[in-house]
Amino acid sequence: MKTKAFRAALPYTLPICVGFLFLGMSYGFLMRSQGFSFVYPMLMSLFIFAGSMEFVTANLLLMPTFQPLHAFLLTLMVNARHLFYGLSMLDKFQNLGWKKPYLIFGLCDETFSIHCAVPPPEGVDRGWFMFFVTVLNQLYWVAGATLGALLGYLIHFNTTGIEFVMTALFVVMFLNQWEERKDHRPALIGVGCTLLCLLVLGSDHFLLPAMGLIILCFLWLRRRSPQEVSP
Structure with a gap:
């Protein structure tokens, strides 16, 4: 086994x-x-x-x-x-x-x-x-x-x-997900919410609010089209 x-x-x-x-x-x-x-x-x-x-x-x-x-x-x-x-x-x-x-x-x-x-x-x-x-x-x-x-x-x-390699890894993963999926709404929501929180809250405080906002957007989008959205 x-x-x-x-x-x-x-x-x-x-x-x-x-x-x-x-x-x-x-x-x-x-x-x-x-x-x-x-x-x-x-x-x-x-x-x-x-x-x-x-x-x-x-x-x-x-x-x-x-x-x-x-x-x-x-x-x-x-x-x-x-x-x-x-x-x-x-x-x-x-x-x-x-x-x-x-x-x-x-x-x-x-x-x-x-x-x-x-x-x-x-x-x-x-x-x-x-x-x-x-x-x-x-x-x-x-x-x-x-x-x-x-x-x-x-x-x-x-x-x-050299620490930028972690950022590069996430960029590659994002691009791979973008190429594999036809529905780009989850990716666009993630990028949009992150940029919005970054501009409003600054680089030191944006991460948790951005993730919370992304989850809320996913929940709202799933309620509207539950069969189409796969974050």
Whole structure:
């Protein structure tokens, strides 16, 4: 059962492996360039496993004084989208026993996409399939971050702007979704609400209001045309 689920999950995660190795190495290089041992990105990618927040944490660790409340609120804003991911996964995670806590912890953007778009193949246990998708994706990230930090001992270059790789990843995912779907209303709503909140509230406070406004627009649109809209 486990072997069959692993073999079924592996092909779906290989494209993510390429991206995660590159992004993870970028993160590892960044941490090493700021003077951290390779142990830091290795353990942070293992226990935090939130790519955007890990890049931000590099700066938090360099602050003169640690501010727990600031770190908590910043983490909430950066990863607030996972609140909505989690709500949509409640049914899929039911009755999975000990796997459920780890599946919740390891729910990154790419894993969420596979869980939503790829049903387990016939004859493959759903829980084990989702488990291996999640654990493989995290292993790719941990390996990339660790390898990047280790190479940082040998290779030295200007890492200014390297954190932009996360933004680039989301842009690529957006373009891929745009090309695959005929209905572009959800994408336009997301872009429009985000730009509106950014202009009104500024770059430091726009994220949570933008996501709330997007959800409200989706709910309104779904009530008007429930059979046509798939955010």
